[in-house]
Every structure is written in structure tokens, then in C-alpha cells.
Amino acid sequence: MDKKLQVEAIEQGTVIDHIPAGQGIKILRFLKLADASKRLTIGLNLPTKNDGAKDLIKVADTIFSEEQANQLALFAPTATINVIENYAVVRKFQVAQPKxxxxxxxxxxxxxxxxxxxxxxxxxxxxxxxxxxxxxxxxxxxxxxxxxxxxxx
Ligand SMILES: [Zn+2]
Structure with missing residues (x-):
């Protein structure tokens, strides 16, 4: 079993990218609280292009509504949401602070x-x-x- 491939690709679901490093754990906790059966993959302190670090979470088989995605802005205002279908990104948007x-x-x-x-x-x-x-x-x-x-x- 190719472990790397398993981490890097999901067939369908949501990838939460550009989470400020350190906030990934909080989002993970929030998602776990919301639904303990979710299949999650987390990457912590991944290098970014501009020498920074970010966290990233992949949630298999779950597509977030805009409202759900915006709840994540409480923890990671800069996060971007990638909706994955058939291993490809079909939609990409930035979370917005909910009112x-x-x-x-x-x-x-x-x-x-x-x-x-x-x-x-x-x-x-x-x-x-x-x-x-x-x-x-x-x-x-x-x-x-x-x-x-x-x-x-
Ligand atoms: Zn109260």
C-alpha cells in the first residue's frame, strides 16, 4: 500500500488548505467534535512557497456547505477550501468570517x-x-x- 499516495490524494471530499501553522489541531478538534466518524488526514507545519509554514486537513467523503466552511474561519481566517471530486479540485474558495x-x-x-x-x-x-x-x-x-x-x- 502506497502510504504517501493515501495521504496526498482523496477521491472526493474537502481539503482545507492554508491553515496558519498551529491552528490545524484546533480545526481537527472542532471537526472531530462535529462528527467523530469523519475520515481526516492532517499535515502539520508544511512548508509554503514563501518560507512559511501551514497546516492542511483533508476530509474524505465530506463536502462542506459555505456555512460550515465559514465556521472554520473562526480558527483559520486565511484558509482555503478545495472541493475534490474524482481526485480533482472542482471548486476552490476562501473562508469568510461569519457574522x-x-x-x-x-x-x-x-x-x-x-x-x-x-x-x-x-x-x-x-x-x-x-x-x-x-x-x-x-x-x-x-x-x-x-x-x-x-x-x-
Ligand atoms: Zn450564553
Whole structure:
């Protein structure tokens, strides 16, 4: 079995490219939380053309919607999404910072009403001092993306 080939090509799915080095693990964690059965391949600290480093994740058999792809912008604003079909890139786009995120994450505030009432979570995305924060619509608290360790069911 050619291991290299297995890492480098997927028949169909999504390649998340140009993830800032170090952020790949966070995206991996997020994707794993969202769906533990996803088949993922990750490359860390891959060299880029301009002597930098990047992370890259391949997700087999999964095509992200634009909304799903944009959630990744919380962790990697510069990421590009490559949609793969039959081993070829059929669509390529850059993730965009979403204005809000609905029903994805659980509010990190355990006293938030979203934990006792069955309402979908709702966060506004804010950027302050180069850091992305999510502000809960219900409890109005702001949180760094690193605090989002649970997804809402
Ligand atoms: Zn809240």
C-alpha cells in the first residue's frame, strides 16, 4: 500500500488548505467534535512557497456547505477550501468570517439560559485586537474561540 499516495490524494471530499501553522489541531478538534466518524488526514507545519509554514486537513467523503466552511474561519481566517471530486479540485474558495454562528457551539457560560431551555445557541462574531470572540445573544457574555470545547446537540 502506497502510504504517501493515501495521504496526498482523496477521491472526493474537502481539503482545507492554508491553515496558519498551529491552528490545524484546533480545526481537527472542532471537526472531530462535529462528527467523530469523519475520515481526516492532517499535515502539520508544511512548508509554503514563501518560507512559511501551514497546516492542511483533508476530509474524505465530506463536502462542506459555505456555512460550515465559514465556521472554520473562526480558527483559520486565511484558509482555503478545495472541493475534490474524482481526485480533482472542482471548486476552490476562501473562508469568510461569519457574522454569527447558530446552533453549533454550546455556550461556555453554564448559567446561560440556552442550557436549561431548548433554544439553539446564537453567537455574534466579533474581532478585537486581532482576536476573534463570540458573544452569546442570550447571556451577552463574550468568549475566546478556545473556550468552545463543546458543541450543542
Ligand atoms: Zn450564553
Amino acid at each position: 454569527s454562528i447558530h446552533g453549533v457551539f454550546s455556550c461556555p457560560n453554564s448559567n446561560c439560559i440556552t442550557h436549561s431551555e431548548s433554544v439553539p445557541s446564537y453567537f455574534y462574531v466579533r474581532q478585537a485586537h486581532g482576536q476573534i470572540k463570540l458573544k452569546c445573544h442570550y447571556c451577552e457574555k463574550s468568549f475566546a474561540t478556545s473556550l468552545f470545547t463543546e458543541l450543542k446537540d
